[in-house]
Amino acid sequence: MSLPPLPAIMLEPLVRTALLEDLGRAGDLTSGAVVAKDHHVTTVLRARQAGTVAGLDLAMLAFRLIDPGVEMVVHRADGSEVAPGEIIASVSGPARAMLTAERTALNFLCHLSGIATATASVVTAVRGHRAKIVCTRKTTPGLRAVEKYAVRAGGGSNHRFGLDDAILIKDNHIAIAGGIHPAIERARSSIGHLVKIEVEVDTLGQLEEALALAPDAVLLDNMSLDELRRAVVMVAGRAITEASGRITPTTAPAVAATGVDLISIGWLTHSAPILDVGLDYPEH
Template identity: 45%
Template sequence: MEQEFAQLIEVALAEDLGTAGDLTTRSVIDEGLRAEARIKTRQAGVFAGERFLRAVMDQVDPGLELSLEVTDGAELHPGQCFLVLRGSARSLLVLERTLLNLLGLACGIATKTRRYVELAAPHGATILDTRKTLPGLRLFSKYAVRAGGGSNHRLGLYDQVLIKDNHIDAAGSITQAVEAVRRHLGETVVVVVETRNLVEVAEAVALPVDRLLLDNMTPAEVAAAVTLIAGRRPTEVSGNLSFATVEAYARAGADFLSIGDLTKNIESLDLSMSLVPLNRT
């Protein structure tokens, strides 16, 4: 994951600095000026960022010092200073926007995830993310989901089989799709099957699959499906999940709730950085 973070940071810095670098900072700030940068949040939220903070600093200036007052998953309060950086004022100003963009995004995902987790947890349901992530931000987003208390679904098309409606319609039936997967990939790969109604649930639960996905069902339909499955397979709900509905689906008895909203509709946490010169004469 560190390699993916490094690549993301490299791209973010490159689009900010271009080929000319920070024209303003290079013109205004003395090369020898040292400073302290204080990162604060203007909003309540959940922190995520331990895994990539040092990488941002190292790509700009490995000599920068870091003092982080919180850990991933910690609650942040409005006005709280949770991170202090020290070193070259020029370096701190160069990394400011990239650092705030990445931190704000990660904290925003963690904050939203925590809210869903708190709504679902009393009913025993686990919150999962999805592949509905911005291009290039898959692992970054899933890291932030974990910081918020959620769990990760498959990372991509390569690490788990998820037989969806289009696969089923093209194959001819759920049974034919599952048989094809087991024939090609064997018995060790995890297979999740999407079902759209109780008839499909009854077909799928009798097959060698690892989990049943109950797609776009009402809470009442989910409860009926859970009763029909009777513990023979773990269940996952997708579709129609929001802050307004997640408790009803959790109460219906599903084991997992997969929510695209975690990483698709992101509101970054509002963060700021203030610079305090340390050796200005």
């Protein structure tokens, strides 16, 4: 099934802000001076390394906000795997507009494709296990929606989008509230029937205490593999189990083998390296 796109109304403010940052106070001095106004070209967005594509809609918006006459033909849609040298899309139109928007388009495309590629690497690593790979709120300010979209493009799933769509009681909440029991009870008394409660636990003793209050999910933070296995047995399907804590593609298979439902990874959005993509001309 194809990946549902984000609405353009969500993307346009992000792209406009990025373009305005680049255009500054005087516009693109170089392209305006060097390239004839009526010169048209066809270029290609080409992958320079293997990976998973994400962010084409933002790249397209970058070009079209500079000049609506720019056209893009997509050859490898978001969520597609690409090989080095493979053409992702063809871009045709006024050369000035293409050059003006080039860096903004590539910044979004490379960054989001990097997130999708990193996600796909972990999703592949845990294939054959039940665990889903999910992201966190450790996102670039202002880019959360598109970074979480890129995680989906890589085959992952999303954790909560913000503080307002679920309750996650973490260690500091527990400490300030005076314990797991009062924290969960206060949370439950204050929410509507559609809001889920997840509680973070560091030990099996905390898990046992939390399970007595029937949370919807438990976050098993920085537990050993043995502790994760024992935690899954203790939960016995009564809550969703989520493992977290510096998990990599190398360590993810062993974590998934413990039987947890979710593996949450912050670095997918805050530290994934870009996927190198270039805007190439026919003679290059």
